[in-house]
Amino acid sequence: MGWYNKRLAKSLWVFHVSGSPCNNCDIEILDLITPAFDVERFGLKLVGSVRHADVILLTGMLNQKIAPRIQRIYRQAPKPIFVVGVGTCVSSGCVFKDSYNISHDRDIIPIDLYIPGCPPKPEAMIAGVAKLIGVLNG
Amino acid sequence: MIGWKIFYLLVFPGLLFTGVLGLIVGWVDRKLSARLQFRVGPPFFQNFNDFFKLLGKETIIVKDGIKSVFVAAPLAAFGFLVLISTMIGLALFFHEGFGGDLFVIMYLLMIFSVLVILGGSSTGNVYSSVGSGREIKLLLADELAFILICLIPIIKSGYQIQLRSILEVQSVQGPFIGSVSGAIAFIIGILCIQAKMALPPFHIPDAETEIVGGPFMEYSGPLLGFWQLNHYMMFVIFPFLLILLFLGGFNLHGIGIIWAVLKYLLIIVIMILIKNTNPRIRIDTALNFFWRYAAPLSFIGIILAVFGV
Numbered sequence: 001m002g003w004y005n006k007r008l009a010k011s012l013w014v015f016h017v018s019g020s021p022c023n024n025c026d027i028e029i030l031d032l033i034t035p036a037f038d039v040e041r042f043g044l045k046l047v048g049s050v051r052h053a054d055v056i057l058l059t060g061m062l063n064q065k066i067a068p069r070i071q072r073i074y075r076q077a078p079k080p081i082f083v084v085g086v087g088t089c090v091s092s093g094c095v096f097k098d099s100y101n102i103s104h105d106r107d108i109i110p111i112d113l114y115i116p117g118c119p120p121k122p123e124a125m126i127a128g129v130a131k132l133i134g135v136l137n138g
Numbered sequence: 139m140i141g142w143k144i145f146y147l148l149v150f151p152g153l154l155f156t157g158v159l160g161l162i163v164g165w166v167d168r169k170l171s172a173r174l175q176f177r178v179g180p181p182f183f184q185n186f187n188d189f190f191k192l193l194g195k196e197t198i199i200v201k202d203g204i205k206s207v208f209v210a211a212p213l214a215a216f217g218f219l220v221l222i223s224t225m226i227g228l229a230l231f232f233h234e235g236f237g238g239d240l241f242v243i244m245y246l247l248m249i250f251s252v253l254v255i256l257g258g259s260s261t262g263n264v265y266s267s268v269g270s271g272r273e274i275k276l277l278l279a280d281e282l283a284f285i286l287i288c289l290i291p292i293i294k295s296g297y298q299i300q301l302r303s304i305l306e307v308q309s310v311q312g313p314f315i316g317s318v319s320g321a322i323a324f325i326i327g328i329l330c331i332q333a334k335m336a337l338p339p340f341h342i343p344d345a346e347t348e349i350v351g352g353p354f355m356e357y358s359g360p361l362l363g364f365w366q367l368n369h370y371m372m373f374v375i376f377p378f379l380l381i382l383l384f385l386g387g388f389n390l391h392g393i394g395i396i397w398a399v400l401k402y403l404l405i406i407v408i409m410i411l412i413k414n415t416n417p418r419i420r421i422d423t424a425l426n427f428f429w430r431y432a433a434p435l436s437f438i439g440i441i442l443a444v445f446g447v
Contacts, residue, residue, distance in 0.1 A: 004190075004191075004194050007187050007190045007191045007194070008191050008194070010181075010183075010184070010187040010191075011184065011187040011188045011191045035175060035176040035177045038172070038177040038178050038179075040168070040172060040177065040178070040179060040180050041178045041179070041180065041181070043180055043181070043184050043187060043188070047346075047351075048346045048347070048350035048351050048355075049350045049351050049355045049356075051198060051355065051356055051357065051358040051362070052351070052357075052358060052362060054191070054195075076198070078195045078196040078197070078198055078358040078359055079195075079196045080195070080196075
């Protein structure tokens with residue numbers, strides 16, 4: 001599996017899921033494919049369909065309405081799939097943690113990597129993805 | 139010699155050569171596009187890594203779809219492309235072929251588009267169906283102009299329908315691009331290639347931002363890998379066909395090797411520049427362009443070729 005994991009680490013295709021965010025993290029994620037940060041250097045590519053994806057980038061506070069849909073998207077993805085939670089909302093709830101409509105189910109989908117920040121800087125996201133690549137490379 | 143035929147099909151002009159060269163040229167495409175947008179771009183082995191990664195992923199067979207067509211379409215398309223690349227490569231490198239092989243290549247290229255349509259519409263997904271419908275319209279748009287420009291070298295070589303004879307006439311008279319009708323056909327040929335490969339500005343069937351990948355949306359794992367490989371193999375097949383028909387083929391002796399590489403890179407770079415400087419056009423604009431401008435222009439080219447201009 002070592003050889004295959006090295007291939008996987010060099011071509012992670014990213015699918016971006018917005019789970020009711022304030023859209024701030026989403027804008028920062030789009031910064032990653034601009035000339036200043038260009039993550040295609042590492043082989044990362046934004047894809048349009050979850051069937052093509054290796055990494056799901058999840059942003060936002062999961063509320064009761066979006067949670068089953070996120071779960072469905074996760075089940076539609078081909079395995080192996082990694083989930084990266086971007087932003088403080090996914091990791092701790094940020095200012096919305098006492099809201100009436102958030103989903104209290106912590107096991108909606110298994111999250112492999114958290115990148116905190118409100119929103120995280122593009123450098124922080126690249127550092128997080130580099131950690132994922134490092135784990136895959138062993 | 140059955141052994142040599144298997145070698146031609148599997149190694150040199152066929153599967154291995156076209157696949158590896160296609161993935162390398164796909165890297166050239168991605169790197170050059172990145173440099174044009176002031177980015178750094180992917181590393182050299184990126185396309186190989188993508189392909190081997192997709193071979194190891196899970197394949198999800200859709201529940202509502204037609205399973206046999208869904209699985210067979212990318213593999214059959216791959217087989218047809220290997221066949222086409224072997225025929226073109228045999229004519230180009232070994233000067234071999236059979237009577238009417240140009241027509242067979244034109245038919246097989248059309249079958250590839252039909253397989254994209256079948257694969258897309260077998261999934262039962264709405265976006266895939268929309269993409270397949272657009273692929274049908276694009277095929278209707280570019281096919282007439284493509285067939286007309288393929289007729290021009292046939293007329294100019296004295297009504298020879300063999301690729302080998304077309305090459306022999308060009309080695310005596312000089313490449314057909316030197317004449318007016320040949321130049322018209324070459325320019326329209328590049329635009330037809332752009333539409334047949336679904337590259338921008340004609341990436342109407344698999345518009346990523348609009349219908350999320352079109353016919354290939356539901357494909358995952360190895361089957362998606364084969365669609366990617368098919369796409370990159372066409373980066374070899376279509377430029378080789380244009381070189382064969384209009385640029386006088388390859389002369390692989392001494393300085394001729396450099397000329398061969400330059401001819402190939404010329405067509406690739408023109409395609410990448412068109413790709414990076416044009417936004418996606420609507421399907422009616424594409425039909426309008428091919429039927430109102432490209433097809434009549436290539437018909438004028440045929441008339442000029444009949445009069446020997």
